[in-house]
Amino acid sequence: MNIRICLLLVLTCLLPFFAHAHTSSEAFLKIQLDGSRATGAWEFALQDLENIVGVDADGDGRISWGDIKNREAAIQQYILAGIALQQNDETCHVIPGTTMLNNRQDTVFLHVPVTVECPAMIERLQINYDLFFNQDIRHHAIWLITKQDKTFSRISSSDNRNIQVNLAAAESSDGFLEFVAQGVWHIWIGLDHILFLVLLMLGVENALGSLSPTQRNAQRWRRLIKTVTAFTIAHSVTLALATTAWFRLPLVWVESMIALSVIVAGLNVLFKWIDERLWLFAFGFGLIHGFGFASVLLDLELGQSSLLINLLAFNIGVESGQLVIVAGLVPLIIGLHRLGTRGLYIRHALSAGVIMLASVWLVQRSGM
C-alpha cells in the first residue's frame, strides 16, 4: 500500500478515536402468543436491507415506496429463510403480511406483520435467527415475546443465534417486580411529587373551611378521593403516552412545570383560589407530572421493547407508593384542622416553606 494512503488511513482513524460512531444495526421483533398461534410484527432497518438484500433496484441512490414494493417478495423470502421458529423441535410456519413502514427516530424501518402457526400449543419456543450476520457480525435482534400477562425479552446476536423461551416454566416476566419497586421508590424519593400531593390535600382541607362540621366530614373524603384520583388518572395517561408512544416534552420544560405546579398548589393553600374544582387543577398538572415519571421509567432502559408490562408495573408502584402517603397524611391533616387557628397557621407556614423550596427548584431547573 502506498505510504501516503496508509498514513491517511492510520491518521484519520487514529486521531484518538475521533469519530465514535453510534449508529448501529438492530432489528425489533415482537410476537404475541395465543395457543398454537402467534401474531406480531418484525421490523428491520431499511438501510440494512438495502445494504444486504438490495432494495434500490434502479440504482438511483433513492429508495421509493415503489422500489420497496418491487422488492417485497425478495425481502420476505430473505427474512423467512433467516428466521426459524420451532415449538418443541417441530417447525412453525411463518406467514408474512403486507409490508408497512415505521419510523424510529430518524431511521426508517420496514414493518412486516407476521402470523406464526405451530403444530401444537406454544410452550417451548425455539428461535433461530440468522439474518445480516454474514455481513454484519455486530447486528442485534431484539425480541419481545408476550403470552397473556407474561413478557419475555431476548436478544439474538452473531454469538447467540439460537434462543429459547420456556413459556410453561415458572419464569416470570422479566423484572416485573423490579419495576413495581422502582415505581414506589420514585414516588417516595420524588419530593416534588409528594409535596404536590400534600399541598393538594391541604388545599382540599382548606376549601372545607366554609362548610359546617357535618358537611365537612361528608365532603372531605369525597373531595380527597376525587382530587387524588384525578391526579392519578392524569399522570397515568401521560406516563403511558410518553413511554409507549414517543410523545414526549422537553425534560427541562416538564421539570420546570412540575416545580411551578408545586408553587401554584402552595399559593392555593394560602389564598384559597380554587375550592371545589381542585380536582381539575390536580388533573391538569397531573398530566405534566406523568411526563416526569416517564423520564424515570425511560431511564430504567427498557428500550422500546419490553415497555408495556413494565409500564404497568411501574404505575402500580407509583400508585401504591402514593396511596401509602395519602393514608399516612389524612390523620395528620385532620389533626391539624382540630387545632383550629393554630392549625391554619401551621398549614400556611408549611405552604410558604414549600413554595420557597419549589421556587428554588424552578430557578434551578429552568436555568432562569
Place this chain on the structure above:
Amino acid sequence: MELYKSCIIVILLLAAAFASAQPYIPEDPAQIIMNIRQADELQALKTLRQQLGQQPDNLALVENIVERYISLGREHADERYFSYAESLLKPYLDTARYGPVLLLQWADILQRQHRFEAAVNVLDELLQYTNANPHAHLMRAVIYQVKGDYAAAMQDCRALLGRVDMLLATTCIAQIHGLQGDLSASAALLESSIQRYQQANNESLAWSRTVLAEMLVRLGRPQQALMYLQQVISGSKDYYALALMADILLQQQRFTEVLVLLDEYRYVGKLLLRYVIAATGQQRLQVDDERALQALIQRMRLFGASAHKRMLARYYLDVRNDSRRALEFARHNWQQQREPDDALLLLRCLLATGDLDGLQDFIAGLRQNGWHDERIELLLTGVSV
C-alpha cells in the same frame, strides 16, 4: 360538563400524538422513503464483494474493501460499516491468511470499538512481523496515551523518528511530554513545528493542530485553541475537532455558537450530545433531539456500555443532572481511558456529588503525575482539598 369536555379533548389530543407513531403505508409509490448516502460507493463495494466471492484468496481485494468500509463508517459515524469490515476480515484472520495491512486494519477496528488490549496485542504481533511499521507504532502510541501508559507511548513515538514526516513524530512526542508535566514547553514546540512544516500533508497538519488545541485548552488559552480547530474543520469534516470546539464553547456558555456549529452534524452521537447540552442551556431543546439522544443512550447501555462510558457519564451529568449515575460511569471510564478530558469529567462528577474523599485521592493522583490543566484548577478554586 364543560370541564369534562375539556378533559376529554386533552386526552384525545394526546392520543392523536400516540397514533402518529404507528406503522404506515405510503399512498404514492413514487414517494421517496430514504436517500442512500454514498450510494455509488456502496454499489461499488457490492461489486467488489462479488468479485471477492470469485477470488477469495485475493488479499489485496480484501484490504481494499475493508479500508473502504472503515472510511464509510468514519464518514457517516455509522458503526454498521466497521462491523461489515470486521465480518469480512475475520475469516482471513481465523485462517491465518493475512499480511501487515490487514492486521493494521484489524487493530484499527478494535480500537474503534474501544477494545484497547486486543488492539495492542494485534499491533504487537504486527510489529514482530515487520519491525519498522510506523503506522503500527503510531496507532499503538495513541492507544497507550489514551490508557495513560506514557512510557510505552513515548517509546513508540521515538520509533517514528526518521520513519515518518517530522511534524508527525514531533506531535507524537510533544503530546506525551505535555501529559508528563511539560505542557507549555510542549505546546510551544508544537506551535513552532506547525509553523515550520506548513508543507506537511493535510492529515498530519490536522492531527498536529488538534493535539495543539487540546494543549492550549489545558493551558487556559481557549481562544487560540479555537483558531487552530477552525483551521482543521475548514479543511475537512472532522468530528473530533468539532466535538472539541463545542466543548470549549460550552465551557464558556456560548450555547448559540454550539447550536450553529453542530446543527448539521446531529447524526453523530457525540455531537448530538453536545448539541443537546447547548440547547438545554439555551432552553431551546427540541423534542426530536432529546428523544434521539435518549434512544441513543438506551441503545448504548444495552449493547455497548463499556465502549461509551465517557459519553454516558457526560449525558447523565450535563443533560440529566444525575451526578450519581454520571460518577459511576466516569469512574469506570477512568479505568479504561485516561485522557485529560476523562480526568476533567471525573472531577466534575466528584464535585457534583460532593464526594470529597474521592476528590482528594483523585487530585493527589493527578498532581503526582505533574498533570497541568487550567480547567481543573478553575474547578478547584474555592474547594479545599
